[in-house]
Amino acid sequence: VITLAIESSCDETSAAILKNGREVLSNIISTQIETHKKFGGVVPEVASRKHIESIDEVVQEALDTANMDFKDIDHIAVTYGPGLAGALLVGLSHAKALAYTLDIPLVGVNHIEGHVSANYIEHRDLKPPFITLIVSGGHTHLVEVKDYGVYEILGRTRDDASGEAFDKIARAMGLGYPGGPIIDRLAKLGNKYAIEFPRAHMDEEYDFSFSGLKSAVLNYLNAKKMKNEEIIVEDVAASFQEAVVEVLSSKAIKAALDKNYKTIALAGGVACNSSLREKITEMAKEHGIEIKYPPLVLCTDNAAMIGCAGYYSYINGRRDDMSLNAVPGLKIGQK
Numbered sequence: 001v002i003t004l005a006i007e008s009s010c011d012e013t014s015a016a017i018l019k020n021g022r023e024v025l026s027n028i029i030s031t032q033i034e035t036h037k038k039f040g041g042v043v044p045e046v047a048s049r050k051h052i053e054s055i056d057e058v059v060q061e062a063l064d065t066a067n068m069d070f071k072d073i074d075h076i077a078v079t080y081g082p083g084l085a086g087a088l089l090v091g092l093s094h095a096k097a098l099a100y101t102l103d104i105p106l107v108g109v110n111h112i113e114g115h116v117s118a119n120y121i122e123h124r125d126l127k128p129p130f131i132t133l134i135v136s137g138g139h140t141h142l143v144e145v146k147d148y149g150v151y152e153i154l155g156r157t158r159d160d161a162s163g164e165a166f167d168k169i170a171r172a173m174g175l176g177y178p179g180g181p182i183i184d185r186l187a188k189l190g191n192k193y194a195i196e197f198p199r200a201h202m203d204e205e206y207d208f209s210f211s212g213l214k215s216a217v218l219n220y221l222n223a224k225k226m227k228n229e230e231i232i233v234e235d236v237a238a239s240f241q242e243a244v245v246e247v248l249s250s251k252a253i254k255a256a257l258d259k260n261y262k263t264i265a266l267a268g269g270v271a272c273n274s275s276l277r278e279k280i281t282e283m284a285k286e287h288g289i290e291i292k293y294p295p296l297v298l299c300t301d302n303a304a305m306i307g308c309a310g311y312y313s314y315i316n317g318r319r320d321d322m323s324l325n326a327v328p329g330l331k332i333g334q335k
C-alpha cells in the first residue's frame with residue numbers, strides 16, 4: 001500500500017510517501033519558522049498563506065523524491081485536526097482535491113495520533129499496547145495505546161503544554177523562537193541545581209501543570225531585574241528544564257508501573273529534548289522499562305508520521321468523503 005500524506009496543521013507544510021505504513025520513501029518538510037520568528041510565535045493568517053504558496057511544490061517534491069507518480073498512490077492521509085483552522089484547511093482542501101481527481105480513498109488523521117505513530121516508523125517492531133508520553137507544542141498527555149488507533153487518556157496538562165512552557169520561558173528571556181531547542185542547548189552549559197523551581201506533582205496522579213513553574217521562572221527573572229542582579233541564562237534554562245523533565249519522567253514511569261507496561265514511547269516536539277531523553281531512559285532502566293522515541297525530524301511536525309497513522313486507519317477501514325472538515329480542537333481518540 002502506497003500512502004501520500006499531507007500535514008499543514010501549524011507552521012510546517014509537509015508531504016510524504018510511505019510504503020505499507022512504516023517505510024518512508026520521502027518526507028518533505030517546508031518550515032515557516034524563519035517567517036514567524038520576527039513575531040515571536042506563529043501568526044495564523046500568515047501560516048495559511050505560506051501553506052498555500054508551498055503545498056503544490058512540497059507534494060510534487062515528495063513524489064519526485066520517492067520516484068513516484070500520482071497513479072502509484074493508493075490512498076491519501078491528511079491531518080484534519082487539531083491545529084490552526086486556516087492552516088488545516090489548506091492541506092485538507094488539497095488532499096480532498098487530489099483524492100477526488102485521482103478517485104482514491106481519503107483518510108483523515110488526528111495530528112496528535114500522528115505524533116505517536118512516528119514511533120512506529122523508527123521502531124519497526126513496536127506494536128501496541130504501550131504507554132505514550134505526548135509532549136508537543138500544544139499538548140501534554142499521558143496515554144495508553146491499547147491498539148492501533150485506540151487510545152485511553154490517563155492524564156493531561158491542566159494549563160500550559162510542555163512545549164508552550166519552553167517557548168514562553170525562552171521568550172521571556174529574549175532568546176528567540178522556538179524556545180525548546182534554544183533552552184536545550186543553553187541548559188547544557190548551565191547548572192540544573194542552581195535555582196530551585198517548583199515541581200507540580202498534584203493530587204490527580206497523571207495530570208500535569210506547568211503554569212506555576214512558568215510563573216516562578218518569570219518572578220525569578222523580574223526580581224533579578226528589579227535588583228539589577230545578573231541573570232545567568234544558562235542556569236535558568238537548566239533549572240527550568242530539569243523541573244519539567246523530572247515531572248514528565250516520573251509521572252510517565254509511574255503510569256507504566258501502575259498499569260504494568262514495559263514500554264514508554266515519547267512523542268511530539270519536546271521529545272527532541274536531550275535531557276528528557278536521557279533522564280527518563282535512565283530512570284526507566286531501574287524498573288526494566290524501555291524508552292522509545294523517534295529521531296528529531298520525526299518528533300516535530302512532518303507528514304511521514306501522518307502517513308503512518310493514516311495507513312493503520314486505512315487498513316482498519318476508515319474512509320472519509322468530501323464533507324470532511326477541519327476540526328481545530330480535535331481530541332486524541334476522537335474520530
Ligand code: ATP
Nearest residue numbers: 136137138139163178180181184269270272273301
Ligand atoms: P501540537 O503538535 O501540539 O499541535 P506543534 O505541532 O506546534 O503542537 P510540535 O511540532 O510537536 O508542536 O513541537 C514543537 C514544540 O517542540 C515547540 O514548542 C518547541 O519549542 C518544542 N521543542 C522542539 N525541540 C525541543 C527541544 N530540544 N527541547 C524542548 N522542546 C523542544
Ligand code: MG
Nearest residue numbers: 010011012301
Ligand atoms: Mg512547528
Ligand code: FE
Nearest residue numbers: 136137300301
Ligand atoms: Fe505537532
